[in-house]
Amino acid sequence: MMCEICHKEPATVFLTQIVNGQKIELHLCEKCAKEQQGALFNNNPSFQKFLSGLLDTAAAQSTTHLHTEEMSCPQCGMTLEEFKKTSKVGCAKCYEVFSEEFSPILKRLHGNVVHGGKRPEKLDAELRLLNRIGELESELKIALMQEAYEEAAKLRDQIKELKKGADLE
Structure with missing residues (x-):
């Protein structure tokens, strides 16, 4: 969707206002949105x-x-x-x-x-790693229930590598 003002850039800002039950939508590119900010927000967005x-x-x-x-x-x-x-x-x-x-x-x-709140990058990376290990462990259980032992062995090895790299063993 293109900007409704300049018709050159893709719209990245989508404004929706509902007044007395009527919906008004405006699709703008970042540049036009900055230029229109004062007019759209009465010169003082707060x-x-x-x-x-x-x-x-x-x-x-x-x-x-x-x-x-x-x-x-x-x-x-x-x-x-x-x-x-x-x-x-x-x-x-x-x-x-x-x-x-x-x-x-x-x-x-x-x-x-x-x-x-926000998390420090290091903690966020650790949580992503733990989540990934959890996903792989779930996949491993499913593979074992389906008796897909080769797939289960690959998953087990991946889990071991991730735990070794994170010192979780």
């Missing part, structure tokens, strides 16, 4: 504004939590209405107090409500 907008949408859709507007954090006194205005929580306790309202937003933004 994570806080984005998060606040999501919270407004979630609050509008939720009719079961009407009482949350009056709720406040016992530790800092922050209300949900104040959060909507500032897009910042007052303290760590706010996450517990407003968890019902924050959870769907965090899940939509990050795909999970628990932070997974």
Whole structure:
């Protein structure tokens, strides 16, 4: 798919906006997306504004939590209405107090409500190696059940090599 503005580069940025139930899609190349950023985001893209907008949408859709507007954090006194205005929580306790309202937003933004973080490259490489060994061991069991002994011997040797290289024996 080509960029809808320059029609020269492949589109790598896909913007979708839903306004009053109507879906508007825009497909841009990286260069055109950077040039259009100010126009598309009112000259000031802000994570806080984005998060606040999501919270407004979630609050509008939720009719079961009407009482949350009056709720406040016992530790800092922050209300949900104040959060909507500032897009910042007052303290760590706010996450517990407003968890019902924050959870769907965090899940939509990050795909999970628990932070997974990043791993150091060395640890990541070790985990990939352990996963590969696990896959080979599963394949080995299947080969043994199917009585494919030659394949099983090859898999066993691969597992030994990987374990020897990683000092896992």
